[in-house]
Amino acid sequence: MALLELRNISKIYGELKALDNVSLHVDKGEWVAIMGPSGSGKSTMMNIIGCMDKPTRGEVLLDGEDISKLPGKRLTDIRRDKIGLIFQQFHMVTYLTAVENVMVSQYYHSMPDEQEALEALGRVGLRERARHLPSQLSGGEQQRVCVARALINHPELILADEPTGNLDEANENIVLDLFRQLHREGTTLIVVTHDPEVAEAAQRTIVLEHGRVAREIVNENFKE
Amino acid sequence: MGASPYRYVRLDMTSRQQSFTTAGTDFEQVQKTSPYFSVEGSYPEAPREILVGREIAETIGARVGSDMELTWQPTVREADGEASDDWTPGAVLSGSAKGFGDAMVVVTATLDDEAKIAEIKIDASTQTPEYGGRTAEDALFLKQFIGKSLPLTMGGDVDALSGATVTSTAVVEALNAARAADAAAQPKTTRYRVTGILVTGGEEEGYVFMSTDDLQALTGEDVLDVAELSVSADEEQLNAYAEALTGNGVTARLVKRVTKSETAVLGKLQALVFLVTVVVLILTMICVSTTMMAVVSERRREIGLRKALGASDNSIRGEFLGEGMFLGLLGGALGAVLGFVFAQVVSVNVFHASIMFRPLLLPVTVLVSMIIAAASCLMPIKRAVAIDPALVLKGE
Numbered sequence: 001m002a003l004l005e006l007r008n009i010s011k012i013y014g015e016l017k018a019l020d021n022v023s024l025h026v027d028k029g030e031w032v033a034i035m036g037p038s039g040s041g042k043s044t045m046m047n048i049i050g051c052m053d054k055p056t057r058g059e060v061l062l063d064g065e066d067i068s069k070l071p072g073k074r075l076t077d078i079r080r081d082k083i084g085l086i087f088q089q090f091h092m093v094t095y096l097t098a099v100e101n102v103m104v105s106q107y108y109h110s111m112p113d114e115q116e117a118l119e120a121l122g123r124v125g126l127r128e129r130a131r132h133l134p135s136q137l138s139g140g141e142q143q144r145v146c147v148a149r150a151l152i153n154h155p156e157l158i159l160a161d162e163p164t165g166n167l168d169e170a171n172e173n174i175v176l177d178l179f180r181q182l183h184r185e186g187t188t189l190i191v192v193t194h195d196p197e198v199a200e201a202a203q204r205t206i207v208l209e210h211g212r213v214a215r216e217i218v219n220e221n222f223k224e
Numbered sequence: 225m226g227a228s229p230y231r232y233v234r235l236d237m238t239s240r241q242q243s244f245t246t247a248g249t250d251f252e253q254v255q256k257t258s259p260y261f262s263v264e265g266s267y268p269e270a271p272r273e274i275l276v277g278r279e280i281a282e283t284i285g286a287r288v289g290s291d292m293e294l295t296w297q298p299t300v301r302e303a304d305g306e307a308s309d310d311w312t313p314g315a316v317l318s319g320s321a322k323g324f325g326d327a328m329v330v331v332t333a334t335l336d337d338e339a340k341i342a343e344i345k346i347d348a349s350t351q352t353p354e355y356g357g358r359t360a361e362d363a364l365f366l367k368q369f370i371g372k373s374l375p376l377t378m379g380g381d382v383d384a385l386s387g388a389t390v391t392s393t394a395v396v397e398a399l400n401a402a403r404a405a406d407a408a409a410q411p412k413t414t415r416y417r418v419t420g421i422l423v424t425g426g427e428e429e430g431y432v433f434m435s436t437d438d439l440q441a442l443t444g445e446d447v448l449d450v451a452e453l454s455v456s457a458d459e460e461q462l463n464a465y466a467e468a469l470t471g472n473g474v475t476a477r478l479v480k481r482v483t484k485s486e487t488a489v490l491g492k493l494q495a496l497v498f499l500v501t502v503v504v505l506i507l508t509m510i511c512v513s514t515t516m517m518a519v520v521s522e523r524r525r526e527i528g529l530r531k532a533l534g535a536s537d538n539s540i541r542g543e544f545l546g547e548g549m550f551l552g553l554l555g556g557a558l559g560a561v562l563g564f565v566f567a568q569v570v571s572v573n574v575f576h577a578s579i580m581f582r583p584l585l586l587p588v589t590v591l592v593s594m595i596i597a598a599a600s601c602l603m604p605i606k607r608a609v610a611i612d613p614a615l616v617l618k619g620e
Contacts, residue, residue: 043614052532052614073536079613080534091529091616108534149533 002061003028003156003188004049009058009068011044011211018044019055020211028156031179031189033199036208043161045208046192050159051079063156080109084150088162090142092134098145099130102152109153120148124178140171147178151187158182160191164198176201226256230450231439235432237284238293238413244280246294246432248439251275257454261428262576264288265420271438274416277429281421288418294432295413296442317374318447319402323348323394324356331398333369344369346395356391365392374403412442423576505596512600516548520604524611531613544605545598552597556590563589 006024010017019041026032036042047053048060051067052075060068067078079085092101102117121130124144134142143163150158160179164172176198179189191202199205205217231248251267265288268274276286286292315335323329327350336342346360359365365385372381376396384392416438422428440446455465469476520527527540564581571579 047614050532050614052612076531076534076536079532085532085616087616089616091525091532093526093529104530105533108530108536108539 001028002026003030003063004190005059005061006045006048006055007059007061009048009055009060011041011048011053012056017211019048021058022208022211022213024206024213026188026190028188029183029186030204031183031202032191033202033205034190034192034208035194035196035199035205036214037194039210040208041211042192042208044211046159046161049157049190050083050085051075081153082156084153084155084158086143086146086150086158086160086163088165090134090139090146090166092142092145094134097131097133098126098137098141101134101145102149105149105152117148117152120152121145123151123181124148125174138171140167140174143167143171143175144178147175151182155187157188157190160189162193162195163191164193164195172198226253226454228253228257228452228454229436229448230452231436231447232449233296233439233443235294235296235442238295240284242284244294244432245430246434246439248434248436250436251433254433257452258424260424260577262423263420264423265418268419268433268435271435272414272416273419273434274438275420275422275433276418277431277433278421278423279429280432281418286418286421288420290418291415292418292432293413293415294442295411297411317399317402317406319398319400319405321394321397321401324351324388324390327351329356329359329391329394329398331395331402333374333399333402338373340371340373341369341399348391348395351388351391356388356394359385359388359391359395369399375400412444414438414442425576505592509596509600512548512597513603516544516601516604517607520544520608520611525616527608527611528613528615531611532616537609540608541605544601544608548597548601549594552594553590555597556593557586559593560586560589 002025004024004026006022008021008023009019010021011019022041022045024045034042034045044053048055051062054060054070054075055068058068059066062078062082065078067075070078092098093104096104099114099117099121102120103112103114106112106117118127118130121127124147126141126144126148129137129141134145137145143166147163150160163179164175167175172195179191179201183189189202191198193199200219200221203219203222205219207214207217228249233246233248234243235246236243251269254261255267263275274292276292280286284292316332317335318330318332320328320330329351330347332345332347333341334343344366346366348357348360351357351359362385368382369376376382376399378384378393378396382392382396416434422431422433453465455462457465466476530540564579564585568579571577
């Protein structure tokens, strides 16, 4: 069953077609990587999937609901309820501790629950670092906090933008292991990356070029 | 709001060759009608306690707690059956006698430098208007008294007004009685304790103040010269009151010049302070607005992140507005307290008067500063709301 479906979407900025008649189908529980050189439309696609932008044409169906025509306010609600975001630059609130950063996500979603936030940090192996400020954490640790923050509200879709772009290999593997774990639990993952190794960890890779889907690679070596 | 009686008498200071105008009054009322009186020490409470004006205190070296002997001299002193030269110029004698139908006729005479009658006033309102009543108005009858020394003889010094013999006789008797009473009076000396030095910056600093009871005990007279009324009303109302009070030998006057110029100065001061306040508020607004603008720019990424994590525009607005208004609340409360302290210091040092704390001041100040803070936040909030959550994705 499709969790996300893009139907012939285009995003046009004046003369520039950032996305040109793109269609994409992601099933519930699937792990999809999106690759492509810069300027290929990755970011635009990610913004549209992440409910932070709307396509100029076409339909975006999330959980069967067309969100392409919704006003910004509704998009915010949908993003909050259904999508967990992970960023290349981590983006933590600098003056809040790790556990408080996780609780920020809870705060906007429903109610901050420190116990739950601590458990989520436990899942990413940072229970002991919960009271540390971002400046006291390594890049890998920060990104793990961000994974905990993304999954705290049990989103149906986790959208990661170059999640390992700023990490060394050891930390990259930790993050990929976390993704595998989430995948096993049935979370749908969309990972935007230009790192072939990260793409290979996914079940399927979509390659974008000049705003179009150039090819689609199914990873036959994918292990559950 | 209050009514203070005043009786002015000149008293001699026994130990020095000096005399001071002394006012007999009611201190409790004085504190109501003249709240601007500032007393070093305290207001008298017990009998034979007095307030001394600063000017006098400096001249004679009086301090709070020191003693002072004051002597009252009768207006016309008789020594060995003769009128002495030792009287007070411009002294006023007042007496009464039974006229027609046993009704009282009251006569007041002002004496000149040689103890001769300079002016006479007759209140014959109890007498028949066509007969005895005319004594008060008949110029020829009144003229007979001017330049004469007391006592007077009927038929000798003064001729009766025709048709008003009884009343005319009563007038002469009243004058003679007044003189006799005055002559019988003896100088009297009493010792007083100074409980306070009066500082007003006005002519009151040259007066001695004592209670009406004390002054009466000293002079034996139960008369009032002036009653000061303090009324809370505007000028028109005050004029109406004054008109209603005038008559029956009473003249009501507005302390107009003082109130008018004071009102004008206060009005100008108030307008000036108001103007300054408005300017300061505008500057504050610009300042706060700029600061908040900087905060929004600085926290751009954080705001974008919060929005990406699901913060609605309203919760962003709420956070900034809440922060701004909370700071406004703190600033307003702190400002009100510090401002009051500052105003008190200025008032005491410049105007020699302490100010009262108006309870309404605190909530109004806090409210205004919160409104200003909120208004200053509007532009920055608009900017914060416009931040695109997608900016956090672009790896900035």
